[in-house]
Amino acid sequence: MSIDSQKMPNSPLALEFKSSTFSVPVLVLCSEDLVVIEQQLKEKISLAPEFFRNSPLVLDMQEINKHGYDIDIAALTDIIHKAGLLPIGIRGGNIQQNKQALELLIPVYSIHSSSVSTETQKQKTITPTPEPTADIDTDVTTSTLITQPIRSGQRIYATGDLVILAQVSAGAEIMSEGNIHVYNTLRGRALAGVQGNTEARIFCFDLQAELISIAGNYKVSEDLDETVRNKPVQIYLQDQALIIKDIVQHHKNHSRNIR
Amino acid sequence: MGLAKKGHKTAVIDFDVGLRNLDLIMGCERRVVYDFVNVINGEATLNQALIRDKNCNLLYILPASQTRDKDALSQEGVGKVLDELKKDFKYIVCDSPAGIEKGAHLAMYFADDAFVVTNPEVSSVRDSDRMLGILASKSRRAVDNEEPIKEYLLLTRYSPERVKLGEMLSVDDVQDILSLHLLGVIPESKSVLNASNSGTPVILDEKSDAGQAYADIVARYLGENRPHRFIDDKKGFFRNLFGSK
Numbered sequence: 222m223s224i225d226s227q228k229m230p231n232s233p234l235a236l237e238f239k240s241s242t243f244s245v246p247v248l249v250l251c252s253e254d255l256v257v258i259e260q261q262l263k264e265k266i267s268l269a270p271e272f273f274r275n276s277p278l279v280l281d282m283q284e285i286n287k288h289g290y291d292i293d294i295a296a297l298t299d300i301i302h303k304a305g306l307l308p309i310g311i312r313g314g315n316i317q318q319n320k321q322a323l324e325l326l327i328p329v330y331s332i333h334s335s336s337v338s339t340e341t342q343k344q345k346t347i348t349p350t351p352e353p354t355a356d357i358d359t360d361v362t363t364s365t366l367i368t369q370p371i372r373s374g375q376r377i378y379a380t381g382d383l384v385i386l387a388q389v390s391a392g393a394e395i396m397s398e399g400n401i402h403v404y405n406t407l408r409g410r411a412l413a414g415v416q417g418n419t420e421a422r423i424f425c426f427d428l429q430a431e432l433i434s435i436a437g438n439y440k441v442s443e444d445l446d447e448t449v450r451n452k453p454v455q456i457y458l459q460d461q462a463l464i465i466k467d468i469v470q471h472h473k474n475h476s477r478n479i480r
Numbered sequence: 481m482g483l484a485k486k487g488h489k490t491a492v493i494d495f496d497v498g499l500r501n502l503d504l505i506m507g508c509e510r511r512v513v514y515d516f517v518n519v520i521n522g523e524a525t526l527n528q529a530l531i532r533d534k535n536c537n538l539l540y541i542l543p544a545s546q547t548r549d550k551d552a553l554s555q556e557g558v559g560k561v562l563d564e565l566k567k568d569f570k571y572i573v574c575d576s577p578a579g580i581e582k583g584a585h586l587a588m589y590f591a592d593d594a595f596v597v598t599n600p601e602v603s604s605v606r607d608s609d610r611m612l613g614i615l616a617s618k619s620r621r622a623v624d625n626e627e628p629i630k631e632y633l634l635l636t637r638y639s640p641e642r643v644k645l646g647e648m649l650s651v652d653d654v655q656d657i658l659s660l661h662l663l664g665v666i667p668e669s670k671s672v673l674n675a676s677n678s679g680t681p682v683i684l685d686e687k688s689d690a691g692q693a694y695a696d697i698v699a700r701y702l703g704e705n706r707p708h709r710f711i712d713d714k715k716g717f718f719r720n721l722f723g724s725k
Contacts, residue, residue, distance in 0.1 A: 369628075370659055372613025373606055388659055390609045406656075 245309065248301070249281040253290035259300045266304055278306045279330065280322075283313035294321040364399070371395060371409065383413075391431060400424070412439075414458075423456040424468065438463055481506075481681045482698030484539035488570040491530065493561075494544035495587035496577035497552055503543040506533060507679025517545035520557035526564050535684060540569070550583040558586045578607075580614060588629075589620050595663065597634045600649040605657050608633075612658065632663040634697065639668040640712055651711050664697035666690050667710040 252258060266273045278301060285292055294311070301308050311322040312330040319329045364382035371377060371385065373392030383397035386404050393409035395401060400422050401413045407425040414421030414436040421435050428449055431442050435458045449465045456465050484490040493516060494502035503509040508531045514524035519542070526542075533539035542561075545552065565572050576587035588594060594615050598608040612631060616622055621629050635654060642648040655662060666672070671688030675681060683698075685691040689710060696706050 369616060370612070372616065373609040375613040375617065390613075390657065392606060392610065393613070408657075 245277050245279050247279045247281050247312075248306075249284055250292065250297075251284045251288075253285060253292045255292070255296055255300060258297070259304075262300065262304050266306075274305055276306055277309040279310040279312060280308055280327075281313050282311060282315070282318055286313065286315055286318075292318075294318055294327075295325060298325055298327070365397075373409075378415075391429075397421070410434075413456075419458050421458075424454075425456075426453045427451055428454045428465070433463065433465075435463060440465075481533070481536060481539055482683050482694055483571050483573075483702075484533070484536045485683070486698060486702060487538065489538045489540075489568065490571040490573065491540045491542060491565050491569045492573045492575060493542045493565075493587075494575050495553070495583045496575065497544045497583055498546065498549045499577065500544040500546040502575050503531070503541060504679065505676045506541055506681060508533065508541055508543075509679075512543045515543045515545040516561070517548050517552045519561055520553065526561065535680070550577075550581060553582060553586050555586060555589065559590060562590050580610065584611075585614070585618060588615055589618070591615075591619060591629055592621075593630045593632065595632045595634050596658075596660065597636055598654070598658075599637050600635055600643070600651075600654055602649065605649065605654055609658055612660070631660055632701070633658060633660040634663055634666065636666040637668045637672075638665045638710065640710070642668075662708070663700055664693055665708060665710050666693045666697075 250258065280294075280297070280301075282292075294314075298308055308327050310328045310330045311319065314322060314329065322329055364384055365377070365379035367377065367383070367385045368387060370387040371389045371393040373390045376394045377383065377385075377396065379395075379397040379399070381397070382399040382402070383395060384402045384404075385395065388405040389395055389403055389407050389409040389411070391408040394412070395403075395409065396412045396415050398414065398416045398418060398421075401411050401424070403411070403423075403425040405425075406427040406429060408429045408431065410432040411423050411425070411430055412432075412434040413423045415434075417436050419436045423433055423435065428445070429442075429451060430445070433440050433445075433456055435456065438458055438461060440463050446465065449467070453468045454465050455468050456463060458464070481490075492502065492506070494500060495516075496502070497517060500512075500515070503512050511531050514529035516529070518524040519526055519529045530540040530542055533541060562572060574587040574591065577583040596608045596611060598604045615629055615631065619629055621627065633655070635651060638651070639648060643650045651662065651665060667689050669682075669688060669690040671685055672682050672690045675685055675688075675691075682688060682691045683694040686695070693710055696709065699706050
């Protein structure tokens with residue numbers, strides 16, 4: 222099970238897919254008149270020639286298609302190239318425009334609005350690839366079950382609930398968008414509801430955690446009350462405050478014997 | 481050495497390239513001609529590089545190179561050498577350097593069993609835990625989704641007296657943190673230092689407590705059932721036996 226997210230410095234890995242967000246200027250076209258477009262484009266660029274030099278650009282065809290204009294993508298790209306800009310994508314185009322764009326090696330981006338026809342989405346779209354999380358069930362509806370100890374330095378990320386039957390060592394990090402259950406000693410860092418789910422809870426059999434967090438509200442080991450240490454507890458969020466409570470409140474002596 | 485004494489043909493490879501000292505401890509540093517890196521680079525054959533132990537003719541040592549660093553090792557090269565050794569030897573012991581860099585990674589990559597040797601100190605135990613995590617995720621068996629490596633714990637330099645004084649983690653503490661099968665405990669002993677200084681493995685010193693502890697460990701690894709020794713305070717034991725005076 223490959224759950225260690227850190228790379229060995231000399232592993233023979235030649236590449237890696239990562240997702241990244243860029244801020245790219247979008248050119249919203251409102252006219253089908255290429256001459257006017259070229260002229261106005263030149264005027265705009267002359268205002269800040271350095272800023273626009275070789276700048277990537279995404280073409281937005283929504284306005285044009287709304288008015289039912291027709292525009293030749295090849296000719297348009299030509300104008301943009303001449304102006305010193307590099308189109309790297311098109312969005313909101315119709316089937317014909319998208320096809321033309323792909324022929325010119327311009328990727329087609331989908332748009333998350335109702336105006337896009339389903340045909341557009343069928344086209345090969347480029348959406349940011351999520352970083353691969355090895356061996357972890359990515360199905361949101363299911364929970365992740367781990368039976369092996371989570372060692373120091375390992376990181377686990379679960380999109381649903383995370384259930385761990387073994388211990389979580391100091392220096393390990395477990396994260397979940399939902400609840401976290403540790404039916405053993407929790408010594409590492411546990412972060413539940415990492416996508417902001419304030420209803421998420423952490424349950425553990427023996428609380429010795431370095432850090433616990435629910436939806437960004439965290440407590441470090443030092444802030445943990447001595448009365449909740451080494452005990453089976455549940456942790457939840459109430460009015461922006463982390464509440465740590467004994468799970469078995471009536472059997473306090475019993476808790477030490479369970480392990 | 482223990483395995484070889486039990487009649488199994490054994491090879492030991494020193495993976496600590498650049499910090500060669502296995503040959504020193506085994507008392508064969510004067511006979512090193514070729515080393516592990518030479519074999520990987522094809523400058524010497526395996527038979528030329530393997531050194532037969534003086535004390536036990538079933539034990540062979542493949543020393544590390546002292547003049548190179550760990551980048552001289554390659555995964556394919558190590559795999560090839562191990563494949564070749566596999567034909568001849570029952571057990572191949574890869575002596576991994578401490579740390580988590582390339583030498584250690586290659587030493588563990590092809591392993592079937594792993595012995596985590598740790599001192600009863602907090603930092604040592606934490607590092608072992610990290611190492612176990614890497615074993616569980618970066619080794620060949622983990623990458624190929626095979627049955628995971630069998631992990632064993634060896635606790636060295638253990639001193640029951642100091643545990644009693646609270647200066648040292650106890651066996652239970654360490655097992656609590658690592659939750660690992662304990663193969664054996666080596667007591668803190670002068671004989672270990674003497675043995676490594678003189679280049680005769682401590683297991684040959686059958687009178688010493690450490691030597692006996694290592695013999696126990698080998699026997700346990702081979703499936704014998706031996707009770708753990710050297711965990712309890714010896715003096716305390718006798719004191720209990722004779723009553724308090």
